Amino acid sequence: LVQSYLVQARKAIAEGKTGSEEGGKNGDGGLALFRAYRGLPKSKPLIKFLSESGMRVILQQTENFYLADNSRQMPEADKPLFFTIDEKNNQIELTEKGIDLITAQGEDPHLFIMPDIGVEIANIEKADALTAEEKLTQKEQLMSDYQEKSERVHTVNQLLKAYTLFERDDQYILSQEGKVMIVDEQTGRVMDGRRYSDGLHQAIEAKEGVRIEDASQTYATVTLQNFFRMYHKLGGMTGTAETEAGELWEIYKLDVVVIPTNRGILRKDDHDKVYRTVREKYNAVAEEIQALVQAGRPVLVGTTSVEISELVSRMLKLRGIKHQVLNAKQNQREAEIVAAAGYPGTVTIATNMAGRGTDIKLRETSREAGGLAIIGTERHESRRVDRQLRGRAGRQGDPGSSQFFVSLEDNLMRLFGSERIAKLMDRMGMEEGEVIQHSMITSSIERAQKKVEENNFGTRKRLLEYDDVMNAQREVVYRRRRNALFGERLELDILNLIYDVSEDIAAGHKITNDYADFKLAIIKDFGYDTHITPQQFSALAAPALTQKLYDEAANYYDSKNEHIGQNTMPMINELLSQNTPYENIALPFTDGHKHTQVIANLHKAQATNGLDIVRQMEKGAVLSTIDEAWTQHLRQMDDLKQVVQNAVYEQKDPLLVYKFEAFELFKRMLSKVNHSTGAFLFKADVPVAAEAGFAEPNSYYEDDIVEPLPKLKAEKAISDVSLGAGQEDLDQAAELGLAPSIRQEPMRSQKVANR
Structure with missing residues (x-):
């Protein structure tokens, strides 16, 4: 489709039908060219055509027409396309025609029509003919359909992105093991252990036909800032x-101080050489390298991607020029290749940042020939990266030179800076193969880089504003987690938790004035039958009722913990009286649903009358509940960040909407943590048999799960095996019919990043 529009554009423009200033009508070259650009901006024939005289000006004028009045007429231009690509913002969107094509392949015709959940639920509630059970079933079906549709639409969009915006050996490479590895665009190095999020990595794996791995789960997130x-x-x-x-x-309130160089800089930085097409540019690069090698100078060729480094390598092989390639695929030999780059006539091709940190030491003959020559095959988006490449030559007073080669088809020029230069080249009547080199051109390119840097800074600043919201939440959660991990303020945190849950129960049920539901909520969260009477419930205000419920729950919790100590102390005393060589014991805890093992120190447990066991159980419960809730919360916050962008259409600031919604999500998450942790702490107990000689449970513990004591001892012996028990203990456990509980280490399929 894009190719047909490109052919149409060539023909119409050749006939003088551009129609670019008025947007054009069907059949005009400007509109056909714009549609080809919207459909596939990275198409190589399109890029080549745009480098011809006057073509980019026609495209720019047509684009300006359709972007006017908030892109009011853009749907008219996009109508014949299956999807549109916004390369600058890295976004892709299906059109009506594309949706029709997908649904015509036997898919659900309503696949891309998302139901309005609020309206649909209201309609179900209004349906008097339905029973309560039927209403519930229909609501569940509605939510299930909505989730399935949203996931499938998201998958289609990610696959489109993978096929149109991501290219192998540019944004990623395929490793020898058949894994998709991300390449850092700034450094050209493989980012080991990193994966694209939101299913994009799986989409690229599907595109490349390699094994599709599970999506990564975010357990913690923080921006570098x-x-x-x-x-x-x-x-x-x-x-x-x-x-x-x-x-x-x-961002950091840090000043930048420029320190003068130790020795004067002798490096000569030439103005950029600008060509129309990529082909002309690379031919000129190869000729320049050949001339420098013949002059006996070492050459370092900087490239922006793995693909370009391999292209230059192939061109040099055809000319018989010996060289070394340093990119993401050969990064193991980095220091060795860079160290040898200073010999006369040596050519090293490297991605821009590869080899930094290793000095290129020049031989005397190399100095006499003019020093290290830097050849840049393309301007990077960031001036810093270009300066770092230039800075490889001319160190500590060494001679050297740097020269960048640019074409109008380069990404930077194509997206941000080529219109003005293209007009200039048109006026000068530049022919194919001719080069333009002038300070005005170099400064124009640097302005384009500055524009990109400003865009990137704006993106980073906006990201930081969003992360500041998350950072405040992160500090609260991590503080609670730290308190649990090190035991600091853990008792106080649990008392606060009990108060918060009591407040939720009391305040919520005072509004409905439903005593029966109030009692059920206490049983659900605290696991006991309250002594608060219906008269007290009615008479007390919400704050007073909260305080009364808190006092009752805290007293019950203390008595429950004493009960655990009484039940476990006989066993601990018995083990210590036998002079056991082990210091720790593993005790099973359960609330009837969740099961966990708590490892406690025997001597500490004896010194505290068993309360140290309770403290270890509290620590484990708080940590596991916080971790589980926090990972779910991070996923919800990621989804929220995407959703709030639609607030722009309502004339609202997405960041403000994000702050309000994030606060509500965080409150719900903390409430969930409090209720889940409290329910486990209040109901969890050690399953111990009454007939084993331990203290009788009080009335609150009549329904406890009971296990025979010998098994408990065996489990203790087994768990201690991992702490250094000998073969006799293993044999003893085997006689009791239990296999040792050996802790399994997690299996890693790849190196963990930054470890």
Whole structure:
């Protein structure tokens, strides 16, 4: 389809039918060219056509027409396409025609029509003919259909992204094991252990026909900015911070101080050489390298991606020029390749940032020939990366030179900077193969880079504003988790938890004034039958009722913990009297639904009359509940961040909507943590038989789960095996018919990132 529009554009423009300034009508070249660009902007024939004289100007004028009045007429341009791609914002969107094509393949015709949940539920509630059970069934079916549809639509969009916006050996590579590995666009290095989120990585794996691995689950998240803010003292050294001084001040309040060089810089930085097409540019690069090698100078060729480094390598092989390639696929030999790059006539092809940290030491003959020559095959989006590439030559007073080669088909020029230069080249009547080199062109390219940097800074700043919301929540959750992990304030946190749950129960049921439901809520959350009478429930205000319920629940919790100590102390005393060589014991705890093992120190347990066992149980319960709730919350926050972007259409600030909604989500998450943790702590007990000589349980514990004591001892012996027990204990456990409980370590399919 894109190819047909490109052919149509060529023909119409050749006949003089551009129609670019008025947007054009069907059959005009400007509209056909714009549709080809909207459909597949990375199409190589399209990129080549746009490099011809006047084509980019026609495209720009047509685009300006359709972007006017908030893109009011854009649907008219997009109508014949199956999908549209916004390359600048990395977004893709299905059109009506694309949706019809997918649904015509036997799919549900309403697959892309998302139901309005609120309206549909209201309609179900209004249906008097339905019973309560039928209403519930229909609501569940509605939610299930909505979730299935949203997941399938999301999958289709991610597959489209994988096929149209992501290219192998550019954004990612395939490893020898057949895994999709992300390549850092800034450094050209493989980002080991990193995966794209939201199903995009699985979509790329499906595209490449390799094994599709499970989606990664986020357990913790922090932006680099907020990570650095955790430190009181920040500082750093780099040769290229000057261009980022504004961002460093705005985000971290750090000044940038420029220190004069130790020795004068002898490197000669030439103005960029600009060509019309990529083909012309790479031919010029190969000729320049050949001339430099013949002059006896070492050459470092900087490329922006693995794909380009391999393309330049193939061109040099055809010319018989010996060289070394350093990219994400050969990163193991990095230091060795870079160290040898200073010999006369040596050519090293590297992704822009590869090899940094290893000095290129020049031989004397290399110095005499003019030093290291830097060849940049493309301008990077960031001026810092270009400066770092230039900075590989001319260190400590060494001679050297740097030269960048640019074409109008390069990503930076294509997206941000080529219109003005294209007009200039048109006026000068530039022919194929001719080069333009002028300070005005170089400064124009740097302005384009500055524009990209400003866009990227705006994106990072916006991301930080969103993460600041998450950071406040993160600090609250991590503080509670730290208290549980180290035992600091754990008792106080649990008392606060009991008060919060009591407040929820009391306040909620005072509104409905339903005493029966009030009693049921206490049984559900605290596991006992309250002594608060209906008269007290009616007479007391919500704050007084909260305090009374809190006092009752706290007293019950203390008595329950004493009961656990009484039940476990005889066994602990018996084990210590036998001079057992083990220091720790593993006790099973259950609330009838969840089961966990608590490891406690025998001597501490004896010294505290069994209360140390309770403290260890509390620690485990709080940690596991917080971790589970926090991972779910992170997933919900990611979804929320995507959803709130639609607030723009309601003339609302998405960030403000995000803050309000995130606060509500966080309150619900904390409430869920409180109720889940409280329910387990109040109901959990050690399953111990009464006939074993332990204390009789009080009236609250009549329904406890009971297990024979010998099995408990065996489980203790088994768990202690992992702490250093000998073969005799294993034999004893085997006689009791129990297999040792050996802790399994997690299996890792790949190296963990940054460990």
